[in-house]
Amino acid sequence: MQNKVVYVLLDGLQGSYAKEHLGYLEHLCEKQKAAKYEVLGELPSSSRPMYETIFTGVPVYEHGITNNSICRLSDQQHLFQMLKETGRRSLALAYYWISELYLSAPFDPMKDVWHADEASAIQKGFFYYEDQFPDNHLYSLASALMCREDYDFVFIHPMNIDDAGHRFGTGSRQYGDAVMQNDKLLSTYLPQWIKAGYRVVVGADHGMSTGGYHGGNSEEQRKTALYIVDETAVPGFHSEMLTTLDVAPLLCHMLGLRPSAKMKTLGVAFYDEG
DSSP: OOSOEEEEEOTTOOHHHHHHHOHHHHHHHHTTSSEEEEEEOOSSOOHHHHHHHHHHOOOHHHHOOOSTTOOOOOOSOOHHHHHHHTTOOEEEEEEHHHHHHHTOSSOOTTTSSEEEOTTSSSSEEEEEOOTTSOHHHHHHHHHHHHHHSOOSEEEEOOOHHHHHHHHHOTTSHHHHHHHHHHHHHHHHHHHHHHHTTOEEEEEOSOOOOTTSOOSSSSHHHHEEEEEEEOTTBOOEEEEEEEEGGGHHHHHHHHHTOOOOTTSOOOOSOOBOOO
16 A cells, blocks of 8 residues: 555534534445544634644644634644655645645735645645635546646645535534535545545544534534545544544654654554554
C-alpha cells in the first residue's frame, strides 16, 4: 500500500448524523472494510481554530487561531509544509480560510481561487468563498484533477452540511439531506480513490447544535466521527474516543511522515503492527 491519502473534511457534521445518514461508510465498517471512531472536538468548536488544530496537532491556546476572524498565515509546523519538505505533493479543494492559513492572507477572490505553485506548501488548490458552493462540484473537480496529476495528499473540504446547519438547524430536512448527499458522493468517488492506491480518511471539524450554532462545549457541537478506509487499519466500530489532536499524527502515520515535536503520541492502535 502506498503512503497516499485522501482526507475529506465534512464541515459541521454532527456525530449522531454520521451514524444516521452516512450509510455507505457505516456499511464499510459493518463489513470490516473500514474503521470508525467517535471524536470529541477540541474547543472552541469553531472552524478556523479547528482547521489549524487538525493540520498542526496543536491546541488553540498555543497556535493562537482563537476565532474565525483571525486572518493570518499559520506560524506552526503544519502537514502541508511537512509534505513539501519531504518532496511530496498536495492538492486542496477547500474553503478559502485554508488558503489564508497555509498560502496567503488575506484571500483575494480575484486571484486566489485557483492556486498552482510547486514551490509553495500546497502545490495545487481550488478555494471557494461562498458556503453554498455545491459539494458535488467539489468532488467532481477533485476527481478531474486527480486524473491529470499524481498527488500524495488530497484534501477535499465540502461546506454544504455546515451551511445547512447554520441556516436550518440539525433537526431540519435540509441538514439531513446535505449529509446524505455527501454519503452518495462518497459512495461514488471513494471506490475510485481506493482503486488508485489512496488510503481515505473522512472526518469533521466540529458538530452543530439544533439551533444552528457551534463554538461551545455541548456534545452536539463537539462530537463528530472519523472513518478510516484502509485495508491495513483495524476495522469495525471502535469504542475509543479520539480528539481533534489525534488527526494530525494519524495523517502523518498514514503518509509515512515523522510527526512534529508538538504533535501528541497516538494512544490508539489504529493499525495492527503485528
